[in-house]
Amino acid sequence: KQEVTQIPAALSVPEGENLVLNCSFTDSAIYNLQWFRQDPGKGLTSLLLIQSSQREQTSGRLNASLDKSSGRSTLYIAASQPGDSATYLCAGVVNTGFQKLVFGTGTRLLVSP
């Protein structure tokens, strides 16, 4: 069974803190990993895609790493801002003859001014 777990489920921090969101997966069929942001009641915004040949990707204040051997990925957010408040979802890309995403349940982040 393909499972993706995200810890913590919720996180509340003051503005300016650096923070780490964790994602773990149990299925070795997961070969790429994609991080998303979701605002309440909205669709998903792709943040970073880490391909199996890469160990990390960076975009602005975001850095994501992937360690397939341990089944873990982390999303690092530097100098957090209130506008970063959202739910962050990680999803493993699985290839079983076609590519699909297997999602975790997300980390709900609140950054206070």
Add this chain to the structure above:
Amino acid sequence: ETGVTQSPTHLIKTRGQQVTLRCSSQSGHNTVSWYQQALGQGPQFIFQYYREEENGRGNFPPRFSGLQFPNYSSELNVNALELDDSALYLCASSAMTGGYEQYFGPGTRLTVT
């Protein structure tokens, strides 16, 4: 470049009715996937279409069906609606290259009463 669009934004239906949701893929993308997201959960894969054929399906009953058109837009049809079908329905498009990064639309919120 036009992103993924979905219609309608919101929909209220009665149990037993049928519904059709629509999705236009991002320019240059030939693959469309549909996901169901219940409140507080991560999205669950329904099925995927590539070049007008269903090429992968998740654990959803046959009353969930779809179509893809020559312009790569897609429809999701749900027959005999049940209360548990109430969810946010997300469409994602991707190209069969570049790590299969998926781009999501804003979603359709379906409420079944």
